[in-house]
Amino acid sequence: MDDSVFRNEVQAFLTESLTPEMKQAGELMTSVFADFDVAMDWHKVLYHKGWIAPDWPQEYGGTGWTLNQRYIFQEECKLANAPAVFALGLQMLGPMLIHYGTQEQKDFYLPRILSGEDSWCQGYSEPGAGSDLASLITAAVRDGNDYIINGSKIWTSYAQHSNKIFCLVRTSKEGRPQAGISFILVDMDSTGLSVEPIVGLDGTVEQCQVFFDDVRVPAVNLVGVENQGWDVAKYLLEFERGGHNYAIDHKKQMAKINRQANSQYSSGNTLWKDNKVFAAKFADVAVDALALEFTELRVKGAFEAGGNAGALSSLTKVMGTEIGQRFNELSLEMMGEHAFVQQLDALLPGCEVEPIGPSCGLTTMAEYINNRAATIYGGSAEIQRDIIAKRVLHL
Amino acid sequence: MDDSVFRNEVQAFLTESLTPEMKQAGELMTSVFADFDVAMDWHKVLYHKGWIAPDWPQEYGGTGWTLNQRYIFQEECKLANAPAVFALGLQMLGPMLIHYGTQEQKDFYLPRILSGEDSWCQGYSEPGAGSDLASLITAAVRDGNDYIINGSKIWTSYAQHSNKIFCLVRTSKEGRPQAGISFILVDMDSTGLSVEPIVGLDGTVEQCQVFFDDVRVPAVNLVGVENQGWDVAKYLLEFERGGHNYAIDHKKQMAKINRQANSQYSSGNTLWKDNKVFAAKFADVAVDALALEFTELRVKGAFEAGGNAGALSSLTKVMGTEIGQRFNELSLEMMGEHAFVQQLDALLPGCEVEPIGPSCGLTTMAEYINNRAATIYGGSAEIQRDIIAKRVLHL
Amino acid sequence: MFIEYSEEQSMLRDSADRYLRDNYSFESRQAAIKEVRGFSADHWQTFADLGWLAMTFPEEYGGFGGGALETMILCEQFGKYLVREPYLESVVLVGGLIEAGADRALKEKYLSGLIAGELQGALAYLEEGSVADPTRVQATAEHSNNGFAISGKKTVVLNGPEADFFVVSARVGGKKESARDGISLFVIRKDAPGLSCNNYITYDGRSACELQLHKVAVDKESLVGDLGNAAAIAGPVFSHGIVAVCAEALGAMDALLAATIDYTKQRKQFGQSISAFQVLRHRMVDMYMEIELTRSLLMATAWKLDNAAPDADQCVAALKAKMGKAGRYVSHNAMQLHGGIGTTDEFSVGHYFKRLAAIGVMFGSRDSHLSRYSKLSV
């Protein structure tokens, strides 16, 4: 199918299927996460359409689209303000189970991920193990047909909304730190498991700490081989890095900035769009965003040609997040004091609260604050540069 | 004396004493060095006036001026386009001899530095020992009443114009690398000493490599204690860092940029001075330069109050050089292709050669190129940051 | 020129530091934010008792006759301890305007109350669509019998919910909505008929409101400054305000750098303190350098304002521009080097971050001050 025909088809579907509330939820996103409940409604719409897992192999429920089509789909969803689907199950656990899971695990979990029956969160980081994951200490000790888990996981996104968690746990203290780690699946309603919300700087809760106090998990929940969870985790991390199209995020950011620049005034009663200094700064970032967009296409091209685009994936993570942050800064400069208003109830989709101040600035400060984490999570900007130095430049 | 009265006095002296050729030599400087011969003429004028060594104690030939007066003197000289006096003897060796030298050394060398009879160059760096001076290997071996020196020194500025060189040499291989280094004075016309010019990227020679092949030097030329030359060198390096007023250089750069911005056009037939984007970039650097100027005043204030301003000295070196480089970049952007002209003979004071292209751009490219070295010599920007991390932030 | 503090100034700094260290812990601040909107009346009363609120007012009205240097000294400590009490809004801005422009009766009426900590003021000058441009005024003051009737809408009135009275800008002449001339300032009591507030909190833990004015009647004596010439008094007061927020930013940046040094020394990764990583060390050095450059500019600017130096305005513009860059660099990197913990509400780093984000755009963005610096430099 011609790409433009496909794009039309996607647009038609979006026009028809996205409710005002869903679009509002997309518009009001202040981080990579949308309102959980509305996003889940959207998840179900996509599920029924058969479009929930474009990145999966078709035999497991994927769409069979080309890379280009998947990109178009993502782009159109984002620009139509579809709320982001909470995607750890779809984007991380699913591909991993397809690669490492037993037939039973695939048969049981994959359909539940597709339908939205299970929402998965991720238990990797620990208070003492952030970028240095290999030093994790949360331990799973074998006891008959179970493991007993003790310890805690932190920075677990939307744990409060999830019914399952996939975890890295220590099953052995021998050998290199990486050698004794296993990958395991846990029910959130297990006895001894508790969730403590972490309030973010914008006043909302997206992250949690998860505590394990003698949590008993059946041994069949292990994925892959015991003590070889590190390979599973690495597979997932690479998937996480390569999978995101930052250029699409940037387009949404630029569209928003253009709306602001067409309604707000800088000093001297000049619309921001006519402020030459601002225009130069905006163009500077926009040019980097354009260069990154073409780089993402190169990555995709290399991937499609069967090559490994690993190196460029670290690059797109670093540049993608840093460019996004620069857009946030421009937006804050433009909204000025109007971005000070903290009105959390006006950020909930479906709310009846009248926003105070210009509506185009409602999310500005929260986005600016929340997006600082983009260069921290998923391998900090410093770690990514270390990786590039070592693996690409062989330094 | 009131500072403004003093300033008037300095200005009157400069108006009266600077010949057109001297001012031309100042105007045509493309690095920290001026044409040697013309600068030496100016040296002699200052010597006869008694103003050649404002930083020295009065008893040794200094002027007795306050720190503020010395600053005013430097500023007025620079803004009047006086050529820079070749100052390694005055600024580095002199203070060091006053501190560490024997009475005989002081009596003999200091007057000759003041009069300009001796021109001193500096033998510190070696091909294998740049920022890591302690690893130098040029050796001085005692032989009766002499030392015999073998090895080579590099980045020796104006060695081709100097009749003396002060060197760090290895006199012992025992203990820590720093422990076996001595400080010694050498005649440039010694047998076995040879000078090889290093052509710079602008096509001129400012640096040399100096070779020592069994060079015999009287043992009385040692300064300080044998094997304790490291302390002498450190004293000098700190003097070098603290002694420079970058804010004055920046003022000269800004004046030049303003002249360019008032005569050259950016696209759309706009004078550069009316180009808002350029103005914003220029102001950005100018603000940093202003902040640095006040920081240099703080350093001076702390120094006058008897405190140690060591930390801020590394800061002023890093920021002073980096700000200077940013001005060079702006200047190059403004002159564009007109800066391509390489016309070395037009850069010689007193030449009769008509410059090609706008005269305000004659030095632009050479300044841009040459000033890149400012963050390399005298302790690179990276080394300075290491120093600040360690000594100031205690990291 | 401006290097040494006088003995009184050193005492002021030390006493502020001591009081806040003992009584204004981060934990107590956060608890207070949850309890009461805007600020703590107890702290404010103590500030008054310690004489801080009187510091910059003339002696004839009960003040101590200090200037920008005293403001700088106090606000630097406020920044260091994340003080959220409205010293800027009530004392520097509203107090400053009344002192500069009100007639004697109005001064006597309000200044003593401000100094005693009994009255709170708020400045209402920002309007919709504009960023920190005090000349973009659409609110109007129409002459009516024996005074004026004021109508319009003001956004982002900091400290508005706690204020007993407002100083409001309105246009008495000049058709253009962004003309510099024709703007006046008026004192309006919170309970004036026709005035209504839409209160909210701000991301940096303070309070503000939108102010609606519908034919609010004020008498002639409520005029602050000459009719139609608010700029004459607002300019110097805003300069003073910029010194205040930049000093606050400096204190915040000092606190962030200290916290970052501590944290990176303690935090272990890959078997060593992360402060051992050269990239992080140099990042902290760059933070340090940005802070010191800002400090120099701040000290010089405060001194120049107090001594009416000819280049004082230029320095004010330079200072705000420099602070914008430094504040962003320092706060971003403090958060980056803290990693996840810095993004949480329970840790102080993010709250300094948010305050620096706010200060960065207050009184105009970095670019607008660079542009002003250019114009003043010609």
Add this chain to the structure above:
Amino acid sequence: MFIEYSEEQSMLRDSADRYLRDNYSFESRQAAIKEVRGFSADHWQTFADLGWLAMTFPEEYGGFGGGALETMILCEQFGKYLVREPYLESVVLVGGLIEAGADRALKEKYLSGLIAGELQGALAYLEEGSVADPTRVQATAEHSNNGFAISGKKTVVLNGPEADFFVVSARVGGKKESARDGISLFVIRKDAPGLSCNNYITYDGRSACELQLHKVAVDKESLVGDLGNAAAIAGPVFSHGIVAVCAEALGAMDALLAATIDYTKQRKQFGQSISAFQVLRHRMVDMYMEIELTRSLLMATAWKLDNAAPDADQCVAALKAKMGKAGRYVSHNAMQLHGGIGTTDEFSVGHYFKRLAAIGVMFGSRDSHLSRYSKLSV
């Protein structure tokens, strides 16, 4: 879309790489610069023999019908080996203009000579006071019997000293010296009466001249493009020129990064390779990222030009802006990481540095292209 080279394109790249690696060492280049101004006739003849000079011309004039992608492939290699031969000046710009605008007779007269390596051309369009603005033209072309008389002064005519003929811009109408309309281009032989050159060398090892024209007579057939409408043909040719210099810059940046990696691995300080210092490692990573972003933009832009994509012009502006930033970052840091040795004439690093400095301002500064990008994006 633009990822894969065709077989022919891969061959072109490989053959250029191989020839230059074997015959264009840095040492031989430096020796040649000392011997002969401008460029080496032997190399140029070989370029012609290898078909490089014919690559982008139409087949009917003896070319191979290639486009921006072929220019990109060649120029990237030229940049990598610091080739100073005037491919840009003579082939891309002058050849491109003649092909785009000259009548058939003129094309036949000049294109075959350019392709054969027998003729050299130079574009004379820059004038005093202006930076890379081709519309700032004060030179005039007055109608005279059967043709034009051209007068004026052109600065920075690259390759001018070696040129057999010039393409000169002059104003035939429009009073304003910076109007876009009213500019024409003319072919003028070097030996035309009234033309004089003031030759000089440039910092990046090439030659250039100032051109004085005093009532230089040209016939009507010397006109390139429509009268008064040089912009119509110059625009696309300059876009092609920007691809050429940016490809050259990319090759130079690749070479600088490779040299820097090598050097920092070999150079020991404080008992270890300086490549072990994390700050230097990350600096090289940032160089790498700037290079890769530029590469993506370059490939996309060349592809879009060849395919007449609607956003091609926008990409050209983005490319030149990005290259300006990347070139500066990479060259500055290559020199910084090499330390003293990088600042000397005998080492290649500084020569790449100088070439990147030149390319950075050619065809307009980074800011002018950002501004163009903004306008085209609306």
